[in-house]
Amino acid sequence: MDQIVETSTDYVLSVEPVTETIRVEFGGETVAESSNALKLNEARYAPVYYFPLEDIDPAFLQKSKKTTLCPFKGIASYWNLETKTQRARDIAWSYEDPDQTVAPIKGHLSFYWDQMDAWYADGKKMAAPDREATPIGSNPLTQWLLSEAWNASSTAELIAKFNKCLVEKGIPVTRFRIIIKTLHPQLYARGFTWNKGEEEVTEFDADFEIINTPAYILSPFHTIIEGSAGVRRRLEGDNPVLDYPILEEILEEGATDYVAMPLVFSDGQRNVFSMMTDRKGGFTTDDLGHIYEIMPALSRLIEMHYVRRTAVTLLDTYLGEQTGKRVMNGQIKRGDGDDLHSVIWFCDLRNSTALSESMPRDEYLKMLNQFLEAMADAVLDAGGEVLRYIGDAALAIFPITDDNTVIAQKAIAAAEDALSRMTAINQERAQNGEIEIGFGIGLHLGDVTYGNIGSPNRLEFTVIGPAANEAARIEGLTKEFDVPLLISENFKSSFSGPLKSLGRVSLRGIESDQEIYTLPSM
Secondary structure, three states: OOOOEEOOOOOOEEEEEOOOOEEEEEOOEEEEEEOOOEEEEEOOEEEEEEEEHHHEOHHHEEEEEEEEEEOOOEEEEEEEEEOOOOEEEEEEEEOOOOOHHHHHHOOEEEEOHHHOOEEEEOOEEOOOOOHHHOOOOOOOOHHHHHHOHHHOOOHHHHHHHHHHHHHHOOOOOOEEEEEEEOOOOOEEEEEEEEEOOOOOOEEEEEEHHHHHOHHHHOOHHHHHHOOOOOEEEEOOOOOOOOOOHHHHHHHHOOOOEEEEEEEEOOOOOEEEEEEEEOOOOOOOHHHHHHHHHHHHHHHHHHHHHHHHHHHHHHHHHHHOHHHHHHHHOOOOOOOOEEEEEEEEEEEEEOOHHHHHHHOOHHHHHHHHHHHHHHHHHHHHHOOOEEEEEEOOEEEEEEEOOOOHHHHHHHHHHHHHHHHHHHHHHHHHHHHOOOOOOOEEEEEEEEEEEEEEEEEOOEEEEEEEOHHHHHHHHHHHOHHHHOOOEEEOHHHHOOOOOOOEEEEEEOOOOOOOOEEEEEOOOO
16 A cells, blocks of 8 residues: 545544554564554544554454444454563554544554553664644634533533534534433433434433333443443445444434444443434544544533532432532531521331341331331422431421411421321231331421531531420320321411310420320321
């Protein structure tokens, strides 16, 4: 071969023959020597030398399981090198079935320059390739990345801005989709889809059930998340490769080219993005080269949004929505907090100690989760905040910012909802031959301190004060009165609905006695 193969006009990519004999050493051995080497020049990368396989000593090569996808060169297979004195993993690569854009490198293998001991040309030691001397070309996406991408306030906005930029720069993307695995107790991943002609990016949540569905298992996204290099499918011609159902679908929609690749975060988490076009001829090397070149930086911006969203999700899950917002807004020092007028909810599982000792662990945990889920969901659905689980008990609040009666009514509605949920759960447990879940709920209204307590290195955001203790004391009396719900005198003063008095009681640690109530239906 005596000519340079030019495959792009903007994203510089060329393969040319090397006139010198190139030799490379590793671990004190000559691992490759050839007078028929090729040099690949690519955009901002240093030149790369490719050796014919017959000019490489196979005794030093061990094929690795690693593969990567370059959307315009193809799938690269990797190789380990081992001599008597040195071993390195994934230090060499080859494109066994390269794309037509770099067809001459088929049957050739390359090595990472800086991981070899030495390189020689016609017996003279070579200096490292001069990156500055490489034809660079221009990337129309770089300015957008530097000037606009950072300004996006969310993942969805970033994806919308990115694809708008692609279209404006003449890159004919018609659909762009990204799947990001989430750290969430109920969601496996969160997805974002941009379609040409639509202003908004569509978001969708995928729960853990999706990983067992044929639509996911038979998709490129599944294979990529599990470790494959990626997928490039040209959909024009007489016999396009349609090895995934999604390819048949988009072919009917007029797609001519499809690319799916991993989007790897800094901690190694594998996510996936895909894009398609309906332009005749599909994506060009320039199109894919420009996207491929900025993708590492773009992935860090996407990761930044993901990390913040994950932090919010975890704070909401483990602290509660309102408490999580306070922490995210900077109330993180020990002693930070506010005085709060609030309805306090305290609930507890009956006979938990005896049950935990007598029941198999999985059965006890199932029962405990059934109880806490019924209580927490009832509180959350009514606008309350679950602050903490205390073993088999839960503490929640309904903050009062304006009208006491409105918040008191919400708390009563939550209690009635919780009672209804528990009735349904106990009926189902009875049908299954399982013991009934006994419990108690105490409702009180008063002033609490809502803030950070603990050691400097282990804090908890919760409510403290006599009113919180009083709610727990009231709940404890449900055993004596044999009713699942008790309501304090303070709460009664702010509730306009009917309540049933159970008489006056004295609470441990409280100077004066008070009247205690429950719902008339109790």
